[in-house]
Amino acid sequence: MxxxxxxxxxxxxxxxxxxxxxxxxxxxxxxxxxxxxxxxxxxxxxxxxxxxxxxxxxxxxxxxxxxxxxxxxxxxxxxMGLLTAQVHKINSIKAPMPGLIIDIMATIGQKVEAGTPLIVLSAMKMENIITSGGEGVIKSINVEVNDTVDKGQLIIEME
Structure with missing residues (x-):
């Protein structure tokens, strides 16, 4: 039962x-x-x-x-006390692939958590929404709409 x-x-x-x-x-x-x-x-x-x-x-x-x-x-x-809330803090968001920035949904000073949409990156004829992998506060956005980025390029700094 x-x-x-x-x-x-x-x-x-x-x-x-x-x-x-x-x-x-x-x-x-x-x-x-x-x-x-x-x-x-x-x-x-x-x-x-x-x-x-x-x-x-x-x-x-x-x-x-x-x-x-x-x-x-x-x-x-x-x-048993095995549930522990783990908060994953992130320091930066990098471009996962080369492409063109077509939208920026984040703002400086914004608090974000895992899954928060930040940037729309057009690559290989597809729009990819880049989301936060953890939580933090946006310190700076290093790209603008219509900028091209390389794979691994820093696009957002977090604090």
Missing amino acids: VNYDITIDKEKIVLNPEDSTSLDLVAIGNRQFHVLRHNRSYTIKILNTDFAKKTMTIEVNGNAYEMVLADEYDQMVRK
């Missing part, structure tokens, strides 16, 4: 197999469900899912919530 820890907007709920079988859950559309629990009616819509992070954004009766699901393995890892 596996219990699931569900955290919805920092409120933790433990869902055990008996609870899950007592839910009256009916699919009413694509990613939409009607749930009856303890004589209360809920309309639930799944807005976004990230299976790798085991997170969802759900809408319950018109209100959006962030949800995190922790199975038995996740609970054991957390209990």
